[in-house]
Amino acid sequence: MELRRLRYFLRVATEGSLGKASRALRIAQPALGRQIQLLENELGVRLFQRVAKGMALTDEGECLKEALEHPLHLVDIALKNVRSQSARVEAALTLGLPPTIVPFLGTRLLRRFRRDLPKLKLWIVDADSHRLAAELTRGLIDIAMLVDVTPGAKAFHSEVVVEQLMLVGPPGTLPTLRPLLPFKDLQSLTLVLPGPQSSLRTKLAKAAAGAEISIEAALEIDSLELAKQAVLAGAGFTILPPIAFVREAERGELSGLPIGDPLLVQSVLWAIQPNWRVPRSTYNEVERVVFEEWYSAVACGEWPAHWMLDLTRLSLPFRLEQPRTLPVPPALDGSDDLNSASRDQKVQRGRATPRGGLAIDPHK
Secondary structure (H helix, E strand, C coil), X not given: CCHHHHHHHHHHXXXXXXXXXXXXXXCCHHHHHHHHHHHHHHHCCCCEEEECCEEEECHHHHHHHHHHHHHHHHHHHHHHHHHHHHCCXXXXXXXXXXXXXXXXXXXXXXXXXXXXXXXXXXXXXXXXXXHHHHHHHHCCXXXXXXXXXXCCCCCEEEEEEEEECEEEECCCCCCCCCCCEEHHHHHXXXXXXXXXXXXXXXXXXXXXXXXXXXXXXXXXXXXXXHHHHHHHCCCCEEEECHHHHHHHHHCXXXXXXXXXXXXXXXXXXXXXXXXXXXXXXXXXXXXXHHHHHHHHHHHCCCCCCEECCCHHHCCCCCCCCCCCCCCCCCCCCCHHHHHHHHHHCCCCCCCCCCCCCCCCCCCC
């Protein structure tokens, strides 16, 4: 069976009509129809049925489409990388970033990749950590930063930073006489929170059960930007890490107060898909660029977080311009409690490997 014929089938299924698919594929519509007919004859089933607006998949067609999408994606990536090696192009790579990290680190990484790895074909996916972890496990994403979400057992992953969560609201609306907001005080506040399936809601529910209180969301919004707009409009308070509202804090629009007793923190992980496709040398350079930017942001205090990863486990040495001797990244206030809180989360630290590669080495 020809791969080309299977790709034709997927295009028709995606477009919903032979006409649109033939234009996208730049082949004649009768020729495309003939290829689909040959595929149906070979399989012995009907894959499409004609409807008023084009072509609709049968049950057998739906089954085939779902089974083909991921394997054909992997084939296309493998062929592209093999060709790129002969053309001295490094590789194609997909990097997943959560919404809280994209505004802070996304532009920095794009700038560094263009400077240091100009031949790398990079695709950045902005999505919540649950979706990134699922697509990482399926092999649709190569590398991802995940917030408080552990990927499937086969994925390589390691905890990098732990950041404190804060109650966020407009200046003047937060209690300012205390360095920490007692966790129990959340029960009396109007909160704007993500949906029940989010890792934050799970964390809050667990802490609330331990404190024997109930925490409810007055408004549920999964969009980070929309949640911040709702808080700015006076809809209530939300709970975020400091980097998620850096710009609003600089403009004097939002401020934050750490939540304690128990200390509320979240982990950010570095994760790699189990079926690694790009050359090891490419991964080493990507890892170096990402971690130079990440560590620099934490070390200078721009990203308020507690650094957890042993830097000697990275594949390549850093090339930081300033300072030459790496500083110890500043921990958040109450770092002992922070370490304890991180241990309590029981975040899996990744697979142990010898020095000279992260605990997520896809080629060991």
